[in-house]
Amino acid sequence: MKKTLLFLFLLFPLAAAPAAEEVAATNAAAATGNEATASYRRHPIGRDATGATLWAWSGTPTTERSPDLPRIVLLGHPHPEDDPALPAGAEWHGLSAPLDTAAFPPEGPAFRPQNASAHAIWRWIGLTAPDVVLVPDNAEGRALAKALGEFPPAEVGRVKVVIRREADDLAPDTFLTAPSEADKDSARSEMRARVARSPEEVHRQLSAHYGDRFGGSYIDALAVIARTGDGRKERAAELAKAQLEKRPELPKGGGDIAGTLLYAAIDEPWARARVLAVANMAFDEQGNPREAMPTHNEMSDAVFMGGPILAEAGRITGKRKYFDAALTNYRFIADLCLREDGLYRHSPLDEAAWGRGNGFPALGLALILLHFPEKHEGRPVLLQAFRDHLAALAPHQDASGMWHQIVDRPDSYAEFTSTNMIAWSIAVALEHGWIEGADWEARLALAWDGVKRHIGTDGETLLNVCTGTGKQPNLEAYYQREAILGRDARGGAMALMLASEMKKRYTELKHAITYPCPSR
Numbered sequence: 466m467k468k469t470l471l472f473l474f475l476l477f478p479l480a481a482a483p484a485a486e487e488v489a490a491t492n493a494a495a496a497t498g499n500e501a502t503a504s505y506r507r508h509p510i511g512r513d514a515t516g517a518t519l520w521a522w523s524g525t526p527t528t529e530r531s532p533d534l535p536r537i538v539l540l541g542h543p544h545p546e547d548d549p550a551l552p553a554g555a556e557w558h559g560l561s562a563p564l565d566t567a568a569f570p571p572e573g574p575a576f577r578p579q580n581a582s583a584h585a586i587w588r589w590i591g592l593t594a595p596d597v598v599l600v601p602d603n604a605e606g607r608a609l610a611k612a613l614g615e616f617p618p619a620e621v622g623r624v625k626v627v628i629r630r631e632a633d634d635l636a637p638d639t640f641l642t643a644p645s646e647a648d649k650d651s652a653r654s655e656m657r658a659r660v661a662r663s664p665e666e667v668h669r670q671l672s673a674h675y676g677d678r679f680g681g682s683y684i685d686a687l688a689v690i691a692r693t694g695d696g697r698k699e700r701a702a703e704l705a706k707a708q709l710e711k712r713p714e715l716p717k718g719g720g721d722i723a724g725t726l727l728y729a730a731i732d733e734p735w736a737r738a739r740v741l742a743v744a745n746m747a748f749d750e751q752g753n754p755r756e757a758m759p760t761h762n763e764m765s766d767a768v769f770m771g772g773p774i775l776a777e778a779g780r781i782t783g784k785r786k787y788f789d790a791a792l793t794n795y796r797f798i799a800d801l802c803l804r805e806d807g808l809y810r811h812s813p814l815d816e817a818a819w820g821r822g823n824g825f826p827a828l829g830l831a832l833i834l835l836h837f838p839e840k841h842e843g844r845p846v847l848l849q850a851f852r853d854h855l856a857a858l859a860p861h862q863d864a865s866g867m868w869h870q871i872v873d874r875p876d877s878y879a880e881f882t883s884t885n886m887i888a889w890s891i892a893v894a895l896e897h898g899w900i901e902g903a904d905w906e907a908r909l910a911l912a913w914d915g916v917k918r919h920i921g922t923d924g925e926t927l928l929n930v931c932t933g934t935g936k937q938p939n940l941e942a943y944y945q946r947e948a949i950l951g952r953d954a955r956g957g958a959m960a961l962m963l964a965s966e967m968k969k970r971y972t973e974l975k976h977a978i979t980y981p982c983p984s985r
Contacts, residue, residue, distance in 0.1 A: 504524050504525060504526060504527070504545075504546070505522050505523065505524035505545045505546065505557075506522065506523060506524055507520050507521065507522050507561055508520070508521055508522075508523070508863075508864065508875075509521075509875050509876040510585050510586070510589040510876075511576060511581060511582070511584070511585025511586075511588075511589070511876060511877075511878060512576070512581050512582075512585070512876050512877075512944070513565060513581055513582045513585075514578045514579060514581055514582060515578075516578070516941075516944075518876040519560070519562070519582060519585050519586070519876070520560070520561035520562070521558065521559065521560055521561065521589060522543075522545055522558070522559050522560075522561055523556070523557065523558045523559075524545070524556075524557060525553070525555070525556055525557065526550055526551045526552065526553050526557070527553045534554065534555055534556045535554070535555045535556065535596045535597070535637050535641055536555070536556045536558070536593065536594065536595045536596050536653065537555050537556070537557055537558070537595055537596065537597055537598075537599065537637065538558045538559065538590060538593060538595040538597070538598040538599065538624075539551070539557055539558070539559045539599045539629075539635070540559060540560055540564055540598070540599065540600050540601060540606065540609070541563060541564070541599075541600065541601030541603075541606065541629070542559050543559065543560060543561045543562050543563065544561075545557060545559060551635060552635055552636050552637060554637055555637045558593050558595065560586070563601075563605075564586070564600075564601070564603075564605035564606060564609065565582050565605070566580075566582045566583045566586070566605060567604050567605045567607075567608035567609070568580060568582075568583040568608075569583055569586075569587060569608050569609045569611075569612035569613075570583075570587060570612045570615075570616045570618075571583035571584045571587050574947040574948075575588070575878070575929075575947065575948040575950070576878060576944070576945065576948060577945055578945070584948075585878075586609075587612075587618050587619060588618070588619040588878075588928065588929070588950070590613075590618040590619070590624065591617070591618035591619025591620070591621040591622075591652060591928075592619060592621070592656075592865075592918060592919075592928075594621055594622070594624075594651075594652040594653045594655065594656035595624055595652065595653065596624075596625065596641060596651075596653055597624065597625040597626065597627060597640055597641060598610075598613060598624050598625070598626045598627070599626075599627050599629040599635075599640070600626060600627070600628055600629065601628075601629060602628050602629065602630050606628060607628060609626075610626045610627075610628050613626040614626060617652065618652065619928055619950060620921060620926050620928070620950060620951070621652040621655050621656060621921075622650055622651050622652035622653070622654060622655035622656070623650050623651050623652060624651065624652045624653075625640075625642070625651075627640045655921075655922060656918065658922050659917050659918055659920065659921070659922060660914060660917050660918060662917055662922070663971055664913075664964050664965075664967035664968040664970075664971045665968055665971065667917060667920060667924075667960070667964045667967075668691075668961065668964035668965060668968060669924075670920070670922065670923065670924025671920070671924045671957055671960055671961050671964060672692055672695070672924070672961065673924050673925070674923075674924050674925040674952065674957060675688050675954060675957030675958060675960075675961055676688035676689050676691060676692040676957070676958070676961055677689070677692075677700070677704075678704065679704035679705060679707075679708050679724075679727060680708065681708055681712060681716065681721045681724045682720045682721055682723075682724045683720050683721075683723035683724045683726065683769075683770070684720070684724075684954050684955045684958045685724065685727075685954070685958070686723070686724040686725075686726050686727035687726070687958040687959070687961070687962055688954070688957060688958035688961050688962075689701050689704060689705075689727055690726065690727060690730050690962075691958070691961035691962045691964070691965040692961065692965075693730060694965060694968075698731070701727065701730065701731060702731045702733060702736070704727075705727050705728055705731055705736060706735065706736075709728075709735070709739060715742065715743060715746060716743060717760070718760050719758075719760045719761065719762070719766060719767060719770030719771065720770065722743055722746070722758065722759075722760065722770055722771060722774060723769060723770045723771075723773070723774065725739060725740055725743040725744075725774050726773060726774060726777065726832075728740050728743075729774065729777035729780075729781070737781050740774065740777055740778055740781060741778055741781065741782065743774055744774055744775050744777070744778035744787055744790075745778075746758065746759055747759075747771070747775055747787075747790040747794065748786075748790070754786070754789065754790050754793060755790075756793070756797050757771065757793065757794045757797040757798065758770070758771025758772070758775070758790075758794050761794075761797070761798060762812070762935070762936065763798075763801050763802075763812050763813055763936070764798075764802070764811055764812045764822070764935075764936050765798060765802040765809040765810070765811055765812070765819075765822045765823070765825055765826055766811075766821075766822065766825045767794065767798045767825075768794075768795055768798050768799075768825055768826040768829035768830060769825040769826070769828050769829030769832070770825070770829075771791075771794045772791045772794050772795055772829045772830070772832070772833045773791075773829055773832035773833055775787045775788070775790045775791035775794065775833075776788065776791045776832065776833045776835070776836040776837055777836060779791070779836060779837075779838075780836040785841070788837055788838060788841055788843065789843070791833050791837070792841075792843035792846065792847065795829075795830070795833070795847060795850070798826075799850065801813055802822075802826075804816065804818065806857060806873075807853050807854060807856065807857025807858075808823055808854075808857050808858070808872055808873065809822055809823050809826050809854070810822070811934075811936055811937065811943070812936035814936050814937065814938055814939075815936075815937060815938060815939050815940060815942075815943075816940070817871055817937065817939075817940045817943045818871060818872040818873050819870070819871060819872075819934065819937075819943050820868055820869055820870045820871065820872055820877075820880040820882070820883030820884075820931060821880070821882050821883045821886070821931055821934065822934075823854070823858060823868075823872050823883060823887070824868075824882060824883035824884075824885075824886030824887055824959075825886070826854055827851070827854055827855065827858070827886055827887050827890040828886045828889065828890055830847060830850060830851040830854070830890075831851065831889070831890040831893045831894060833847060834847060834848060834851060834897075834899065835893070835897075848899060851890075851894070851899065852899065852900060855887075855890065855891065855894065855900060855905075858872065858887055859904075859908060861873055861875075862908055862911065862912065863875060863879060863915075865879065865911075865914075865915045865918070866884070866908075866911035866912040866913070866914050866915025866916070867879035867880070867881075867884045867912070867915040867916075867919075868880065868883050868884045868887055868912075869883075870883075870929075870931055870943060870944070870946065870948070871940070871943050871944065874940075874944075877943070877944055878929050878948050879915070879919075879929055880929055880930075880931050880948070881916070881919050881927055881928065881929050881930045881931075881956050881959070881960075882930055882931060882955055882956055882959045883931075884912055884915060884916055885916055885956075885959035885960050885962065885963045886959055886962075887912070888909055888912035888913060888916065888963050889959075889962050889963045889966050891905055891908060891909045891912070892909055892963070892966045892967065892969075892970065893966065895909065896966075896969070896970075909970075913963070913967055916960065916963060920960060925951075925952050925957075926950070926951060926952070927949070927950070927951070927952070927953050927956040927957065927960070928950050929948045929949070929950070930948065930949040930950075930953040930955060930956035931946050931947070931948060931949075932946055932947040932948075932949055933955070934946050
């Protein structure tokens with residue numbers, strides 16, 4: 466049932482220009498299915514050194530909602546319902562426990578145990594993009610205040626910080642100043658600018674840094690393909706041909722097998738020949754099909770690494786054997802990695818539903834379905850597998866639109882690449898009618914909002930990109946994989962793909978004000 470949704474600023478920080486904030490707020494409410502009636506809600510932002518969940522709270526003392534409310538982070542106040550009540554007229558955010566670290570700004574890779582709290586809090590402040598942070602007058606609070614005075618949290622922008630004593634008045638006008646020229650560099654201004662961007666703007670900003678090189682990998686291939694709509698098909702062919710002349714041998718890993726997708730996007734005999742040469746790796750010397758594409762390493766990644774290039778070979782030749790091989794490859798990996806709940810374990814080594822280890826099957830199946838024949842008896846199998854996977858992923862989308870490093874563990878970090886991959890798959894599925902309904906439209910819009918918050922307006926700085934990851938021995942290893950903040954080619958490629966797809970839908974999303982509540 467559709468319902469008009471009130472603006473919700475309770476579950477996560479919304480930081481857009483007013484019109485964009487209205488859409489983002491509506492999307493947030495759509496994702497939760499809740500109207501904005503409660504005052505405060507809690508949500509996980511990470512883990513501490515012991516592995517315990519770090520919780521944050523957010524909300525307002527009343528049901529007042531406005532994109533113009535001051536946004537205040539109040540630390541040292543773990544229970545906002547306690548007396549004295551927080552003053553109205555502001556959107557409040559805080560931690561549900563005292564600061565447990567003074568290691569600001571955090572050093573070392575995020576989110577290793579020794580610095581997990583500091584990274585989680587630092588990046589949470591950046592994404593919240595407050596007008597002011599109020600810290601307690603203790604060692605931890607003073608350390609955070611000093612760091613915030615010198616560095617922008619999560620590279621978002623500057624925030625004002627005030628060291629607060631217990632007796633201080635919490636009325637917002639006692640510590641908020643009038644707007645000034647310096648505000649243009651503030652975290653709030655930067656976040657507003659991020660969310661207000663159109664897909665064209667995001668695509669243009671990313672293209673200044675990503676998508677103009679090809680070293681053979683899927684990362685480079687997807688980025689270059691995502692830019693071919695800008696009249697750059699000749700450049701794509703130039704890059705692909707140069708790499709083929711440099712490295713004519715067949716690829717030795719799944720990443721470079723999937724990199725052959727760039728050749729599939731080039732309508733030239735030499736490019737088609739390369740696609741077929743790589744696709745034929747799915748058959749032995751006698752032409753018999755193998756159990757799966759080589760180099761699969763028993764990982765869910767292989768749904769993408771091997772399947773789409775086989776479907777492209779089938780498209781080019783019209784030969785059934787390539788489509789059969791794509792179906793066989795999927796079934797082999799699904800038998801190893803598909804869990805009973807519809808998510809994919811990354812490998813048989815552990816049950817962990819790694820974020821990108823689920824992004825790859827979503828992306829791979831979508832790319833296969835784009836070319837898989839309607840009359841092939843395997844198409845309903847692949848289509849149902851794709852739909853079932855998206856349905857299993859949907860309840861794990863968080864209130865900011867993101868999927869997480871471990872899909873079903875919300876205290877793992879909100880991961881950038883997997884969200885882009887899943888959102889792209891949803892967008893393509895909606896475009897082709899594989900899924901339908903306002904539920905999915907709302908989820909896509911919400912994911913796009915979340916992705917934009919994680920991309921700097923410079924187009925280069927990305928937040929929470931999981932580093933390259935082979936199969937890990939246990940759940941904890943996935944928790945501790947580095948979350949990159951800064952430039953990252955993998956993240957840039959996935960974001961370019963989504964931005965390119967969203968350009969097709971921009972008019973629809975730009976003017977959307979309300980969405981129906983997605984089923985949870």
